[in-house]
Amino acid sequence: MPKTYTVEIKPGFYLLRIDDDQIKYFEGLWYIPEGITYNAYLLKTKDGYVLFDAWKHIYGKEFINELKKIVDPKEIKYLIIHHMEPDHSGSIKDLLEINSEILVLGHPLTKGMIESFYNVKPKFKPVKDNEVLEIGEYKLQFIYTPWLHWPETIMTYIEDLHVLLTCDAFGSYNILDKIYDTELSPEEHKEYMFYTRKYIATVIGHYASWIEKALNKLESLGFNIEMIAPAHGIIWKNPDIIMKYYHSWSRGTSVSGKKxxxxxxxxxxxxxxxxxxxxxxxxxxxxxxxxxxxxxxxxxxxxxxxxxxxxxxxxxxxxxxxxxxxxxxxxxxxxxxxxxxxxxxxxxxxxxxxxxxxxxxxxxxxxxxxxxxxxxxxxxxxxxxxxxxxxxxxxxxxxxxxxxxx
Ligand SMILES: Cc1cc2nc3c(=O)[nH]c(=O)nc-3n(C[C@H](O)[C@H](O)[C@H](O)COP(=O)(O)O)c2cc1C
Structure with missing residues (x-):
């Protein structure tokens, strides 16, 4: 049975993770005996709870139960959707059935997708590229990152926490009973980077040139990122290292320089x-x-x-x-x-x-x-x-x- 985690990774900011050890072929295509995690995040603010993404549809019940460990799902005020692929958006339907008042925020294209995929009509507010929204005591900045992995994909930077939520980008296959990259031994890190590379190649390899564009855009925004929180795999407390790997891999080169x-x-x-x-x-x-x-x-x-x-x-x-x-x-x-x-x-x-x-x-x-x-x-x-x-x-x-x- 997939294991679930709820971890407070910054004060009032939670990781909600499920380890999918049942899956065989990601996207019905890529053989992943190593499994994959689905990560959602929840932020407690003075203006209510903000949820970032969700889990795959088959884990809708588990997702609601996990949310209940922190908050009554009816009290969640905002849902930010970074990417509509059903491994992240599938259990949104379960949440909307409980809480139809939630305000969904996302790329303008997200509205049509959520309505079509799940036959729902939630309250929806489109966000603009680089728009900053104040929710309670937090400033959230939304960044369009098209084709990482779909056209509607965005990221969120939580300025006050120095956290960048990246959805598929910087994600990985593999399930570890660890939360952060800093917990990995050098051997585990090396092995994990293989799964991270496998994830990029199979899932976003087709859009490699967009990875480079997104990295340049993020760097030009001058964020002071302390933590990269992706929707699959471990959280990166060393953002520079994973960024370096991403730069190199998106160009098809090896970080070590080995041919x-x-x-x-x-x-x-x-x-x-x-x-x-x-x-x-x-x-x-x-x-x-x-x-x-x-x-x-x-x-x-x-x-x-x-x-x-x-x-x-x-x-x-x-x-x-x-x-x-x-x-x-x-x-x-x-x-x-x-x-x-x-x-x-x-x-x-x-x-x-x-x-x-x-x-x-x-x-x-x-x-x-x-x-x-x-x-x-x-x-x-x-x-x-x-x-x-x-x-x-x-x-x-x-x-x-x-x-x-x-
Ligand atoms: C079903 C089948 C179709 C083949 N079609 C061709 C062909 O169109 N032209 C050709 O020159 N050889 C053809 N061959 C022969 C193979 O190319 C040849 O046996 C080759 O050495 C096989 O190498 P391998 O055993 O290392 O795969 C075919 C072989 C098979 C089994």
Missing amino acids: KIVVVYSSMYGFVDKAVKEAVKVLDEKKAFYKVYRFLDYYRDKYSDLLADLLNSSAIILGTATYEASIFPLMRYILDLIIEKIPKNKKVLVITNYGWGGVAGKKIRELLTNNGFEVVDVVEFRAGQIDKFRDKIVEATNKLLEILGE
Whole structure:
């Protein structure tokens, strides 16, 4: 059963969190055995309680029970909606059934979404970009951050508490029995950053250029942020560190500066597998930093983990076969994910093969080049002829390493 938390993180300011350890595929798409948390926040003011976001619809009852630990839900005066995706807005309907007097504040687009998604007509006040609203003793500033993750997404800065509420941005997969980043050991922090990267790549990777825009906007506003409170995962008490990671990842680079090569390949009967292993031998000899993702007949890695590693990589070695006069279907899907979710700053070496007429190599080169990736080389060989192509694969892998400066 999902665990819930109510924690007073600043005087009169509460985190309401549920750990969803039941979910398998976030958005019905991304495999997350590590789970995810949904975080809402509640602020007690002299002018009544202000709620920021909610939980996923299936946890509506639990959400109301959690609220009741602090306040009678009928007494909540304001609801600020940062983002209408149902993992945050789902249980708003449960709240509105109890309290129809609540004033909902959000981006102008939020009104149409809430009315349509949940067939409700709450009192609604649109907020403007950078608008400051005084509620009780607090000043709340709303910042439009479009496409982090939807067009209506906003953030709130609570000036007096120095807290920035960011919804999906700075969120993460994974469930820890901890509240703040400062509670993590260096090993836990390292592991957690993988899940944070996986979350960015899978959920907001498509809008990476908007991450950079939002970061610049936040920095230009000159807030004195002490705490970043996202809607998933732990709260960041070191805002500069997570901001640094975000800057780097949104550009597709690694914070450490280490050049990572992601080797990703499919193989039905082992021909591509054999060829790619020749490239990996070179990576080992040259002590290159690499990660391998395989899609085989007896084993398959996870697309979502692959995207996490691709996001901050420098290069990709991609292997697959010609299939029905095209690219092996599973690799077509992976290529689609690479094109849609990953920054284009990667050098790519392609290794393909075929039974009677090669098509995949040419198609992959075209696809990647047309979408802004640099294809360093394509090595294509006929099934079983790896001995004749070994030197070409070694040469192409060395060329890739040279280009990377390794
Ligand atoms: C269903 C299927 C469709 C294929 N279609 C083609 C094709 O259109 N053209 C071709 O040259 N080879 C085709 N092949 C042959 C594969 O490309 C070839 O066997 C390749 O070596 C497979 O590599 P792998 O076992 O490492 O995946 C096909 C193989 C299968 C199983």
